[in-house]
Amino acid sequence: MGAELSDTYAPDNDKLRHCIIRGWSNYPTLGFTLKPTVEPPFIIQHVESISPAAAGGLRVRDVILAANGQNVFMISFDKLKNIIKNVRSSNDHIELLVMEERSYNTSQQYNRSINTKLAKIIETPSTMPNDYQSFPKHQPRTCNIHLSESNSSYGFGTVNPLTNVGMIVQEVYPNSSASNTSLRKCDRILEIDNQFVDNLPSRIITQKLRQAKLKHHVKLYVVDTETYEFFQSNNIPLQSKPYQQSLRANKSSTNLITDQDEVLIDDGLVSRPNIDNFQSHYQDDQDEFSIPPPSSHGAYNFDANVSSEMSDDNYSDTDETELHSVGAEIFGFNPYISTSTNNKILDSSVDVCKGDLITQRTDVIVICSTSKYLFNSICKAGGDSVLISYNAQLTKNSEASLIAVKAGGQLASKMIYFLPWKANSDESILCKSIENFVSDALEEAVKHNYRSIAFPAIGCGQFGCSISLVARAMVEEVYRQLNMHQISVSFVIQQDRTDIYDEFRHQINSLKSIQPSLSDKFRTIHATFEKGVIAVEMGDITKEKVDVIIGSSSSNILRKEILKAAGKESQTAYDTELKNHPNSVLMTITSGNLPCKQIFFVKWKPNNDEKILQQSLGDLISSVVQNAISHKFTSIAFPAIGCGAHGCSVDIVVKTMVIEMKKHLIERKLSWTVKFVVRRDQENVYDEFCQQVLTTDDGLQKPKIYHLPSTWEKLMEHKNRFILPINKAEYTSIVGSFAQSMKGKYKEIIKIERIQNVRWYMQYLAHKEDFEKRLCEDTEKRLYHGCPEQAANSIIEECFNRSFAGVNGIRYGLGVYFSSNATYSHGFTKTNTNEERCIFIARVLIGKTTKGDSSMKTRPLGFDSTTDGDHIFVTYHDAQAYAEYLITYK
DSSP: OOOOEESSOOOOTTTEEEEEEEOOTTSSSOOEEEOOOSSSOEEEEEEOTTSHHHHTTOOTTEEEEEETTEEGGGSOHHHHHHHHHHHHHTTOEEEEEEEEHHHHHHHHHTTOOEEGGGOEEEEOOSSOOHHHHHSOOSSOEEEEEEOOTTOSSOOEEEEOOTTSBSOEEEEEOTTSTGGGTTOOTTOEEEEETTEEOTTSBHHHHHHHHHHHHHTTEEEEEEEOHHHHHHHHHTTOOOSHHHHHHHHHHHHHHHOOOOGGGEEEETTEEEEOOOOTTHHHHHHHHOOTTSOOOOOOSSSSOOOOOOOSOOOSOOBOSSOHHHHHHHTSOOOOBOOOOOOOOOHHHHHHHEEEEESOGGGOOSSEEEEETTOHHHHHHHHHHHOHHHHHHHHHHHHHOTTOSOEEEEOOTTOOSSEEEEEOOOOOSSHHHHHHHHHHHHHHHHHHHHHTTOOEEEEEOTTSSTTOOOHHHHHHHHHHHHHHHHTTOOOEEEEEEOTTOHHHHHHHHHHHHHGGGOOSOSOGGGSEEEEEETTEEEEEEESOGGGOOSSEEEEETTOHHHHHHHHHHHOHHHHHHHHHHHHHOTTOSEEEEEOTTSSSSEEEEEOOOOOSSHHHHHHHHHHHHHHHHHHHHHTTOOEEEEEOTTSSTTOOOHHHHHHHHHHHHHHHHHHHTOOOEEEEEEOTTOHHHHHHHHHHHHOSTTSSOOOBOOOOOTTOOOOBTTBOEEEOOTTSHHHHHHHHHHHHHTTTTOSOEEEEEEEOOHHHHHHHHHHHHHHHHHHSSOOEEEEEEEEOHHHHHHHHHHOSOGGGTTTTOSTTOSSEEEESOHHHHHTTOOOOTTSOEEEEEEEEEOOSEEEOOTTOSSOOTTOSEEEOSSSEEEEOSGGGEEEEEEEEEO
16 A cells, blocks of 8 residues: 555644655665565665765665655656666765654554655765764764663663664664763664564564663663674674684784774773775675675574554653653664564565466466376476476376476466376365465475466366365465565466455465565574573474474363364374373373474463462473483474463562473483464563573573574575575585585586584584683684485484494494585486486584594594594594585486
8 A cells, every 4th residue: 555645634743754865975885775675665675874865864774755755655666776877876965855754654554644744854965974984984883871860761761673673772862861871863773671572573672771761871882784794794792702703813813903902982892803805895795786695693583574553551751741851853763573474575576366377477377286187287288298207206206295397388377387286175184285385386396596487276076175275375365475585476367266266365465464574484493402492483383393392181272173183093092091091290192293302281270379380280291301301302392381271470470481491401411402482463471481581590500592504595494405506605605615625526516505413413512612712712613524315314403413423434433424525425416317426515513633543433532533643533422413515416
């Protein structure tokens, strides 16, 4: 829906602004990025500190209404980008009419026009202001802000990033306590009162700022946006203590930092990082209209799409009387915004039309190969080449779940995906098969960088399936996938099937009213305790791909939900187990249709007595742990037991469950992944779990929160292999080393895949930290490991566990073998049916190593690995190596 610009609705003029932005000769860009989308509204995603955009009044999450007098709701995203680029190249200025996002959403909700004449005009100075030039950039700052008797507010406002992780300073108001420190607009808040917060959900950070205000003092550790991005891309610590330690280490070892490099800022002494290449890095690599790299500052990832709905718990750092004295309205701390899909993006990415798949000009059309009518019509239109190619691939692999064929003949698409599919009378099985049909096709298309795909309405013809069920399952799965991928999806319906068309249109329109995000995997935090990992995520426990999920016999809703998704087999098994063992504390049930291996139903009852409640929850956790150990399970998913209809105290339930689980992981040294899965409508419960998992006030081991690599893509369910684009530096650096080591041993590289296995990566990082503490040095090496394709698939899922010990020999010990010589590792590879081989590049912790021999079944006492004294290294611990890349070659 576009914005009508007229003279009727006049929001506060600080929220409606006419920003006149011009470039500076000593600043490489205008200093802002747009959130990529196909249709309006166009939103400001990022504003750089001390940039022309910041000086011109532009703010993060502003909605652009007009550019150079042109209504942007009448133009495309690409045209808007070109308008801005032309301004930059011609050294001219751009005039943007923008509106604070919440005010814009209000105007749309009540169908109000916007009075553009009342916009506040803010203009970028022709040259960089003196305070900008003298401001110390490229270094973190400590800002101690005190509330005096005359001030009732700190005097700064914040805004959530589009990821809803971390917090950005939106404004620092004149004559305020904050303005007397080094705090500046667009700063990223890294720490509050010495606690690192950049990896926390924005809502929790808001709560911490509220709490700090009660103490009349807050200590903020902040950094400008340029430096923030630079630190991330160069693996410079964001936390204050590790950063200072790294600087001291660099200073003592390289002498790159001198006394003159230390600067006193406010009341915090910080040191300036080595930034010789800082400006060139930003100027060369940062396209001011490109998509910024995904946020990887915390050990979890979030969807960047944003809901237009905001909660009502808005926090203001001031009162109305103070607005006159500071001369500006404080937005305060913007409320938390749930990570649900933006409806405008949904509209532009998903569509339904009447027509024929033959004429669809999408990159890919999807065909149900078990539908004779559809299959024959497509093969006839595609010509002999399509059918020949299909049959050839089917002969090669008759069990293939997807056959991709290049389109030809009368077909307008580039590719055809043939997928088999069968109907089923069981609705849960039917829905699951439809979801798999859609997700398999979409993931394959995204893997090959296709941008558009068209589906038929499967099952609505000869199979006679329920139209509403098919439409709902297909559309919801597309919706779920769009939170992870950028691709346009079309549903193509036969001209004479208005009933099917109307149902698909209804399902798409219905998604506009859905508040919770289907992007469950981006609402996740991880923290490590000893060898174990605890994760908190918003989602559906029936979709968890773990060894075992937990149900409670006291929750009828939860039990029915799990058993319905699991299917009749599991329901029958539950009924039988309950009849035969009615007093059993824990029942083990087959998982049926669920992706987990088994289901534990635990007997538990809530209680109003706090001590009894804590004891019963402790017994529940203990019972689950003991049974998981006996089944040799290593991954568990708990629901938020007792936090729903039972009405138990959420803080007691959550705190008890988390503390008990931490104790077991630490005391038993369990290498487990434990998830607490919270329903999407339980925002407060999710926040409480996050708080308890990350707290260090429970007397237990401080959680270690690790950063995922900045190169990693968004995590998605059931996928941990990502093909590297050949034009990226990540790809070329790998190829260079491999080619040098493998001269004359290979013809071509087919692909390089990055392995993104969070569980094993975090365990590896924990192990690496232990090595560094014990040995006082970094002993990590990047080494090669060759193996057959089947073994490679296992390694990607389970990493280099002890089942691979001795596979590549035992001459230097019975462990897992690695080599710095790719040619040596090549000797352990085998060709697959396509004559392809594969070699891993692994991160390996050598530690203290010694010469090995065939008698060594475990690592020698006092050593971490064995070696041939040259290029071969043998490890003896599962978490001692991490499979980082897989090279497939001929």
